[in-house]
Amino acid sequence: MDWAGGDGVDARERFWRRQARRVAARVNLGSWLHAWLPWQAGLTVAAGLLLLAVRRSGGSPPPLFVWSAWIVSTIAAGTIAYLRTRARFDSPRDALVRIEARLRLHNRLSAAAAGVGEWPAPHSPEALRPRWRAARIGPALVVPLGLLAAAALVQISPATEPPAEPAAPLSWQRVEEWLAELEEQELVSEDSAETWHRRLDELRSGPPESWYDHAALEAGDALRTQLGGAIAELSGGLESAARGVADIDADGPGAPVSEALLETLGRLESAELALDPELAATLRRASDRDLRELTSADMDALERRLDEGAAACRSLLGRCPPGSSHCIAVPRPGQGSPRRGPGPAPLSWVDAAADGVEPTLEGVSGSGDASRAALGELISTSRGAHVVEDGDFEGSVPSGSAPSGTGGDAVWRDALTPQEREILRRYFR
Amino acid sequence: MTAHASEAEVAAAAERARKLRGALGSVLFGQEELLDNVVIGLLANGHVLLEGLPGLGKTALVKGLARAAGLEAKRIQFTPDLLPGDITGNPVLEERGGDRRFVFQPGPLFANLVLADEINRASPRTQSALLEAMQERRVTALGEAHALPAPFFVLATQNPIELEGTYPLPEAQLDRFLFKLEVPTNPVSVLERIVRERENGVDPEVEPVLDPGALVELIRTVRRVFLPDVVARYVARLVDATHASRSRAAEGVRYGASPRAALGLAAAGRARALLDGRPNASFEDVQALAAPVLVHRLVLEHRARLAGRTAKDVVSALLDELPPHDRPLPPTLSAAAP
Numbered sequence: 165m166d167w168a169g170g171d172g173v174d175a176r177e178r179f180w181r182r183q184a185r186r187v188a189a190r191v192n193l194g195s196w197l198h199a200w201l202p203w204q205a206g207l208t209v210a211a212g213l214l215l216l217a218v219r220r221s222g223g224s225p226p227p228l229f230v231w232s233a234w235i236v237s238t239i240a241a242g243t244i245a246y247l248r249t250r251a252r253f254d255s256p257r258d259a260l261v262r263i264e265a266r267l268r269l270h271n272r273l274s275a276a277a278a279g280v281g282e283w284p285a286p287h288s289p290e291a292l293r294p295r296w297r298a299a300r301i302g303p304a305l306v307v308p309l310g311l312l313a314a315a316a317l318v319q320i321s322p323a324t325e326p327p328a329e330p331a332a333p334l335s336w337q338r339v340e341e342w343l344a345e346l347e348e349q350e351l352v353s354e355d356s357a358e359t360w361h362r363r364l365d366e367l368r369s370g371p372p373e374s375w376y377d378h379a380a381l382e383a384g385d386a387l388r389t390q391l392g393g394a395i396a397e398l399s400g401g402l403e404s405a406a407r408g409v410a411d412i413d414a415d416g417p418g419a420p421v422s423e424a425l426l427e428t429l430g431r432l433e434s435a436e437l438a439l440d441p442e443l444a445a446t447l448r449r450a451s452d453r454d455l456r457e458l459t460s461a462d463m464d465a466l467e468r469r470l471d472e473g474a475a476a477c478r479s480l481l482g483r484c485p486p487g488s489s490h491c492i493a494v495p496r497p498g499q500g501s502p503r504r505g506p507g508p509a510p511l512s513w514v515d516a517a518a519d520g521v522e523p524t525l526e527g528v529s530g531s532g533d534a535s536r537a538a539l540g541e542l543i544s545t546s547r548g549a550h551v552v553e554d555g556d557f558e559g560s561v562p563s564g565s566a567p568s569g570t571g572g573d574a575v576w577r578d579a580l581t582p583q584e585r586e587i588l589r590r591y592f593r
Numbered sequence: 594m595t596a597h598a599s600e601a602e603v604a605a606a607a608e609r610a611r612k613l614r615g616a617l618g619s620v621l622f623g624q625e626e627l628l629d630n631v632v633i634g635l636l637a638n639g640h641v642l643l644e645g646l647p648g649l650g651k652t653a654l655v656k657g658l659a660r661a662a663g664l665e666a667k668r669i670q671f672t673p674d675l676l677p678g679d680i681t682g683n684p685v686l687e688e689r690g691g692d693r694r695f696v697f698q699p700g701p702l703f704a705n706l707v708l709a710d711e712i713n714r715a716s717p718r719t720q721s722a723l724l725e726a727m728q729e730r731r732v733t734a735l736g737e738a739h740a741l742p743a744p745f746f747v748l749a750t751q752n753p754i755e756l757e758g759t760y761p762l763p764e765a766q767l768d769r770f771l772f773k774l775e776v777p778t779n780p781v782s783v784l785e786r787i788v789r790e791r792e793n794g795v796d797p798e799v800e801p802v803l804d805p806g807a808l809v810e811l812i813r814t815v816r817r818v819f820l821p822d823v824v825a826r827y828v829a830r831l832v833d834a835t836h837a838s839r840s841r842a843a844e845g846v847r848y849g850a851s852p853r854a855a856l857g858l859a860a861a862g863r864a865r866a867l868l869d870g871r872p873n874a875s876f877e878d879v880q881a882l883a884a885p886v887l888v889h890r891l892v893l894e895h896r897a898r899l900a901g902r903t904a905k906d907v908v909s910a911l912l913d914e915l916p917p918h919d920r921p922l923p924p925t926l927s928a929a930a931p
Contacts, residue, residue, distance in 0.1 A: 194926040201925075258920060261823045265876060265918045266928055270866070274821040275873035280597050281819075294926035301925050 176283035180263070180273055181256060183292050188259035190293055195252060200245035201304040207237045208308035212315035219320045227316070234312070263292050330372050335384035339364050339391050342480050346437070351398065351473045356438040363387055392481055394437040399477030401432040401439070406470035409450055413463040425451040443469070598817040600872045606814040607870040610636060612802040613661055614868065620657030620797050621650045622790075623783030629868065630774050630885055631658065631748075635808070636815045636864035639771025639857060640727050640747040642712075642762075642889065649776045651750040655708040656796060658748070663804040664705035665742070671715035673758060677722035681732045682739070697734050702726050705742055705805055709749035713759045720766050723747065727769040744808055764848070764892060771857045772882075773889035811867075818863035819873040827879055827917050828858050834911050835891055842910035845897025850890040858886045876917035884908045 211234035218227055254262070257277065264273040269284055276283040331337075343360055346352045367375075367383055374380055408425030429447050432439040439447075446466055450458050458466065580588070598606070610632060617628045631654065634641040643651045652668070659666030669680055682700030686693060701707065702723075712720065726732055730741045749770070751762070767773070779787065791797065803811070834840035836849030843849060862878035869878075884905060891904040922928060 191922065191926065194923040197925045198923040252920070254920065258918075261918050262920075262922075265916070268877060270869075270871055270875035270877055271821045271824055271873055272871070272875075274823055275819050278819065278821065281600055281872040291929055294922055294929055297925055297927050 176286060177276070179286045180260065180276075180283055183263065183289055184256040184259040184273075186259075186289075187262060187293055188254040188256050191259065191262070192249075192253045194294065194296070195249045196242075196245055197301060199249045200242050201301065203241035203245065204238060205304050205308045207234065207241060208312050211237075212308070212312040215312065215315040216318075216320070219315075262294075267291070330375060332368065333375055333381055333384045335381070335388040336364060336367060336375075339384075339388050342391055342395060345476065345480055346395070349473060349476050350440050351402070351437075351443070351476065353438045353441050356436065360387075360391060360437075390436070394435060395477045395480055397435055398432065398437045398439070399474045399481070401428055401435065402470045402474035402477065404428045405432065405447055406467050406474065409447070409463055409467045409470060412450060413460060413467065443473075596817065597819040598814050598867075598872055602814060603818065603867055603872045604870055606811050606867055609803060609807060610811060610868050613658075616661035616799055616802050617654065617657055620661075620799060621654050622786050623779055624650075624654075624776070627774055627776060628654075629865075630772055630882075633861055633864040633868060633882070634772045634774075635662070635744075635746060636811055636867060637771055637857070637860040638744065638746075638812045638815075639860065640749070640769060642767070642770040642773040643748065643750045643776055644753055644773060645750070645776025646754065646778065647752060649778065651776055652708065652710060653796065655706065655748045655750075657799045659706045660799040661802050662706070662808050663801040664744070664746075664808070665805075666706040666708065667701040667704035668708040668710060669701050670710045671712050671719070673714060673716060673760075675715045675719045677719050680719065681722050681726065682734060684735050695735060697737065697739060699739065700732075702732060703739075703741060705744055705746065707745075707747045709747055711752055712749040713751040713762055715760065717760050717763065720760065720762060724766060724769060742805075744805060744812060764890075767889045768851055768853055770889065771861060772885040774885055815860070815864045815867050818866050818871075820859055820863060821873055821875075823918070824862065824874050824876060824879060825859065826919065827876055827915075828855050828862070830915055830919060831879065831883060831911060832858065832887070834915055835887060835907070840911060840914055842907055842914045845894050845900070845902050846891055846907055847894045848892040850887050854886055854890050858882060861886055880912055880917075883912060887911075 211230055214233075215227055215230045218230055257274075260273040260277055261271075263269070264271050267287060272281060272284045275281045332340075339360070343357055343364075347354075347357055364387065367380060367387065370380060405425060405428050408428060412425070425447070429439075429444060429451060432447075433444050438444075446458075447470075450463060450466055613635075614628060614632045617632065618625075621628060631641055635658070643654070645651055655668075656666065658664075669675075678700065680700050680702050682698050682703065684695035685698045687696040709723070712723075726741060726745075727747055730743070730745045732739045732741065747770075751759075832850045832852070832855040834849075835843055835846060835854075837843050837846045839849070858879060859874070861882045862874035865878040865882060866872070866874045887908050888904040891907055893902060893904060893907070
């Protein structure tokens with residue numbers, strides 16, 4: 165077969181030099197592959213694992229980033245492998261030596277290349293070129309790529325989010341909100357607020373799974389109740405102080421020291437929710453004639469500040485909608501108890517416009533301004549014999565129910581007061 | 594630098610060398626490799642040490658070579674009482690016209706081909722007398738150097754048995770021999786031919802095919818045979834690897850081969866190429882001649898010898914260990930099928 169593609173010395177030389185270039189290229193590629201494959205395998209496996217992790221985590225960073233990183237690192241590894249193996253690359257002359265050593269040509273190619281002797285007759289090109297070792301290259305190339313493809317194609321469900329910390333019980337949230345609001349309004353001292361925070365933190369320090377235990381809920385409710393009581397006490401104190409300031413302001417600069425205001429201030433400072441020290445100092449200056457340095461405008465501002473604080477406290481307790489300045493005290497039915505049915509309850513603050521009720525002064529004795537009355541406030545005291553109306557007592561009533569009649573008896577029993585019933589009894593006697 | 598021998602020159606020289614080789618074939622039967630190597634040694638201008646049992650035709654080979662090459666040959670039977678002057682020559686007091694002076698009387702060394710028979714039976718002093726003659730191709734007596742005729746070859750023989758009363762050749766002496774060739778025993782077929790075609794005590798008829806001048810010209814042509822760089826490098830790597838710690842094969846070698854061995858191997862490779870009609874030496878030439886050139890130059894450690902390792906084993910292992918091309922294929926490739 166005419167492997168040289170022609171006859172003559174030139175054709176032979178061209179054939180052998182062409183074959184030498186091809187052999188050199190193959191050997192050099194093999195050397196480069198030998199240096200590059202371990203890097204490539206490692207990078208591909210790492211990319212596969214990274215891709216799996218990214219897909220497992222829901223795609224952040226996006227898989228495109230993994231592919232880009234893999235491609236860039238692969239190119240970089242190839243470049244490094246080339247730079248490291250380049251010094252050992254075969255030249256075409258080296259390839260000639262390989263060929264002649266393999267074919268046992270007695271170094272005739274080297275001699276001919278040096279101008280000694282003739283180029284030998286061409287051989288089959290297939291007999292010249294080294295063969296790829298598929299068993300060595302294939303696994304190193306295919307297995308990592310297979311892993312990468314599997315990492316890209318296999319179905320993966322994103323990892324479920326770790327269970328979040330459960331929401332704190334409602335009572336804790338309420339306590340937190342109250343404290344935050346009080347601190348924002350600068351109504352209480354930092355120390356007293358910190359005390360309440362510490363109590364809340366003690367509850368929160370337990371494991372989340374026990375936050376809803378019966379004991380934890382009881383403790384949270386108790387804390388909320390205590391704080392509510394303290395806020396109610398603060399609210400009452402602030403309202404009382406506002407009235408005192410108003411009285412002093414009305415009396416003018418020569419007004420005597422307000423003992424009631426000083427007493428209220430003492431209660432506010434020693435309460436569980438102690439009054440803000442700055443506000444307390446201002447109050448003290450307003451109550452003491454010798455120390456009184458406040459102008460009428462200052463007194464008005466102080467009164468307004470106290471009123472707003474009291475309103476904020478009432479708002480926290482839900483006794484007056486937030487933002488409303490038209491809160492009045494109205495009677496509300498009691499909740500009853502096993503030993504007592506529904507009856508009169510302490511006054512509740514409601515928004516007159518919102519509730520559509522007619523303001524009354526029921527339940528407030530004395531001549532004080534009802535708008536300034538506070539819950540639980542002692543308005544006045546009186547002395548005298550305690551009159552007991554025997555007819556009013558109807559004996560103990562079973563818990564949860566009131567004695568009721570039927571027909572006209574029901575009207576008689578349920579709609580009339582004891583005095584009216586007595587009048588009717590006499591009339592029909 | 595002389596030009597490399599052309600293919601035509603090599604072909605013509607190879608023709609003459611083959612005639613010499615053919616003439617020797619009528620002297621010794623069935624010793625083709627031995628005869629090839631003897632001719633190669635001659636063409637490489639080297640000395641040859643023949644080792645073999647008595648009666649294998651060593652002396653007949655030398656005589657036949659001398660006749661075929663048209664060389665003046667002299668035979669020296671080495672004995673323990675042989676003195677250096679007996680082989681190099683002695684100054685003789687000569688009186689001429691009433692004037693007395695010493696005149697150098699050349700010894701048997703002054704011949705083209707010297708057969709040093711049973712060289713290991715002479716004393717070291719006498720053996721060392723050959724050193725200068727073999728290396729410098731001259732003899733110095735009374736401070737005066739006397740050139741030996743060209744070409745000059747020493748073909749020595751030694752008997753591997755009957756070692757009592759012998760003096761093993763020192764390493765320096767051995768290094769002067771290009772080849773150490775073993776003369777093998779003959780198989781039955783060869784013996785039968787010898788019996789049929791030879792008479793006891795009658796030397797075989799050998800026609801001269803060369804003369805000394807032609808032989809010298811052949812030797813010059815051999816020197817002009819192209820030695821590719823890669824082959825020269827292979828020779829160097831091979832000789833270097835004979836030293837301990839330079840290769841795994843050289844484990845147990847106390848002293849490796851000298852640069853003279855590398856020169857000899859390259860020259861022998863050229864001669865083999867010429868005998869083969871090629872204008873360049875090759876890896877194959879080096880591999881074929883590595884054992885004759887290197888074996889007698891390697892000194893093994895005592896432990897290696899006790900373990901049964903021989904210099905021939907070392908050379909064989911070296912050839913296996915060192916590929917001709919010093920750039921192995923990467924592991925991702927395998928060699929093409931030849």
